[in-house]
Amino acid sequence: MSQKIVITGLAQGMGLEVARMLAQSGDMIAGFDVDAEGIEALKKELDALGARYHLETLDITDRPGILRFKDRVLEKFGGVDTVVSNVGIGFFGPFEEISLEKALKCLEINVIGAAAIFQAFIPFLRKAGGGKLIAMASLVGRIPFPFESIYTASKFAIEGMMESIYYELSPFGIRVAIIEPAQVSTNFAAKIHKLPEQGSPYRDRAGRFIDRDNELIKTATTPVQAARRIVKVIKSRKIALHNQVDFMSSFFLGLNRVLPKFMRDMILVNYMNIKT
DSSP states (O other), X not given: OOOEEEEESOSSHHHHHHHHHHHHTTOEEEEEESXXXXXXXXXXXXXXXXXXXXXXXXXXXXXXXHHHHHHHHHHHHSOOSEEEEOOOOOOOSOGGGSOXXXXXXXXXXXXXXXXXXXXXXXXHHXXXXXXXXXXXXXXXXXXXXXXOHHHHHHHHHHHHHHHHHHXXXXXXXXXXXXXXXXXXXXXXXTTTOXXXXXXXXXXXXXXXXXXXXXXXXXXXXXXXXXXXXXXXXXXXXXXXXXXXXXXXXXXXXXXXXXXXXXXXXXXXXXXXXXXX
């Protein structure tokens, strides 16, 4: 049965692959991205598939714009079944040296952006008697990584927000799910990796972290593989609150549940090659 699905951040990466798969299966797609060229390219793809869609170029921080987007989607589609929050940016750097103004922007996009798109559509879903809210979090939303303190904080916040609203929305038939990839082989990390300045006490370890991260990306889950898992969650009648898309995230989360902290710390430090 086809669904009406809203996806933010669908001009590239996992969001793009999810949109393609859903359109190919006959679902109706609504979404937006700040990448105008990517949106126009996706429109052409969806036209070629004969898909029904509503796409806009929109910044996730434009909250009045999100409400107008919501109104246009509901008017055009007559409703929605699932809302997927996929917008997010990375953030890298030693905590001591980061710009808190830039950190605030990351939290605004990653956390409040997700809150804004969900809050916009919850009234409709509640009155309709159900639906799904799906948020992209990360392995670092439950296992903090060094040099990613602000990004980690944003993903911990997503986890907490979704677990909280799970209790609030369950009585209305609204199901909530969190997607927790470890790594996906996109240029997401490359955009944020930047060595600390010469003379920084963190430069050597941050450099080793970046080199190790770049190695891991080469064999990481592809956007297509991740998208298949996300689409499965979208399509499933029953969904789990926490959902991994790859073996690595499931493996590390399993270890995190059973090992004492000193062993988890030792594994992480060695795995990311940042032992002093």
